[in-house]
Amino acid sequence: MAKRYLRVMSTLNPESGGVVTAVSESVNFHNENTEDVFDIVCFDGEWQSKGECGKGDVYSFRSFSGYRFSLSFIIWFWKNCQRYDAIIIDGIWQFFVFSGYLAYIRRVPYFVFTHGMLDRYFNRFIFKYLKKLPFWFVVERNVMQLARGVIFTTEEEFESSRLSFPLFIARDVYAPLGIEKPSADKISVGKELFMARFPQLEGKAFSLFLSRIHEKKGVEILVDLVGEDEFSEQLLVIAGPDDNDYAAVIKREIGRRGLSDRVVWTGMLKGDIKWGAYSLADVFLLPSHQENFGLVVPEALSVALPVIITDKVNIFNDVIKYSCGVVTKDNSDDFIAGYRRWLEICQMQGGMKDSAIKCFDDCYSQDTAAEKFLTVLGGGGQNVSAS
Incomplete structure (x- = not known):
């Protein structure tokens, strides 16, 4: 039976780095080559596009400040999150991580994909580290602890992440990123x-x-x-x-x-x-x-x-x-x-x-990455193949 998933991310602008490219290509691959449907939420201004990512939809919200605060997103998420079999929150240290609390209250399984944002390398910037601590204890730590799983791409990433902030508790799961080989x-x-x-x-x-x-x-x-x-x-x-x-x-x-x-x-x-x-x-x-x-x-x-x-x-x-x-x-x-x-x-x-x-x-092929990702989400590792 086909399932519907939602990925919540900061932006779809490829200039923001490899994470955007990886998530976008993953969503497109799943939507083209599996029976499941992946939608995207981002914060690139107020617009909505049906079929922007294959058979999936994109919902973009206007946000304020670098923290991506958006009241309209919270209202939409509360009304719509139960349409999905699971939510994937791509990234942390942004306002949309708060949606994990809402998903938990609404009894919708959700995952947090950290994308390296907990790496100890960033703790060398002491001021930024201290600024993050209140958000860690109020939002990020609790949202990760309540999640169905926190997704890491490698064990090396997990080992670095678990020591970055105090009282880290999470169920670690692993899913590599993949790309489609160019023709x-x-x-x-x-x-x-x-x-x-x-x-x-x-x-x-x-x-x-x-x-x-x-x-x-x-x-x-x-x-x-x-x-x-x-x-x-x-x-x-x-x-x-x-x-x-x-x-x-x-x-x-x-x-x-x-x-x-x-x-x-x-x-x-x-x-x-x-x-x-x-x-x-x-x-x-x-x-x-x-x-x-x-x-x-x-x-x-x-x-x-x-x-x-x-x-x-x-x-x-x-x-x-x-x-x-x-x-x-x-x-x-x-x-x-x-x-x-x-x-x-x-x-x-x-x-x-x-x-x-x-x-x-x-x-690192999309076939390999997609199969492992669906296994993490509870899809049983169904076979996928590029058309």
């Missing part, structure tokens, strides 16, 4: 678009960083990497929204060290051109100081692109298990050494492309 046509079109926009890369070897330009991503490590003369033939492509203060700092440092001719900034890439960048790169780099999951890593693996990541990316164990990349510490010396190891492996073994595809197919 050959999408990749072919993407390559043409990428080279048309960045002709200076024609025939050049390059390493790719594709993510938000944020200090937790460790982009400063890439500056040290590109500054090594032994890698001067390998250009660095930095793809992501680059109009923030941290990006400005990185650009100034690259200019100060005379490395501007070794770095290509593309801005945010999405759609076909993004897949073109992945497909044309020699290796994908993610030197993060903290990464709950790192959806860009499965994206790279899906097109047979090896990866060099740090052990602060919570899926690093899969990279080690499948030998589809190199894992390092999150510092410049170790990351540079890891890059050197990758070059040596390429010369000796011809790369890691087959291993990359194998890792993706086994761990």
